[in-house]
Amino acid sequence: LWDGVVSEDGLHGVGLSGPHLELQERLSALQRAGRVVCLASRNAAEADVLQVFEERAAECALKREQLVACEVHLGPKPDSLQRLAEQLSLGLDSFVFIDDNAFEIEAVRATLPEVLAWHV
Numbered sequence: 758l759w760d761g762v763v764s765e766d767g768l769h770g771v772g773l774s775g776p777h778l779e780l781q782e783r784l785s786a787l788q789r790a791g792r793v794v795c796l797a798s799r800n801a802a803e804a805d806v807l808q809v810f811e812e813r814a815a816e817c818a819l820k821r822e823q824l825v826a827c828e829v830h831l832g833p834k835p836d837s838l839q840r841l842a843e844q845l846s847l848g849l850d851s852f853v854f855i856d857d858n859a860f861e862i863e864a865v866r867a868t869l870p871e872v873l874a875w876h877v
Contacts, residue, residue: 768812
């Protein structure tokens with residue numbers, strides 16, 4: 758959703774422009790069209806991630822209130838997707854996982870083949 762890692766780069770160190778903003782715009786449009794948008798983030802504190810949505814709201818196309826659920830921690834993202842599926846009572850085959858980290862994409866593909874994983 759942004760360039761950088763909030764827990765490493767800080768609230769004002771992450772980039773919210775270019776392709777990252779375009780991705781947010783597309784996710785926002787999908788949410789407005791009725792799709793469920795969730796967040797699975799590898800960061801030390803959920804509060805730090807949510808602070809980007811709150812304090813830099815004017816720069817974000819995707820708003821905090823458009824996220825149905827969030828999983829923010831330092832654990833594996835496949836675990837996050839499984840918890841989100843359970844929490845929302847959705848099958849994993851209904852999930853699309855988008856990430857800019859090839860390692861995360863491969864981890865999801867290897868662990869949860871029913872999830873469509875898309876590297877951006």
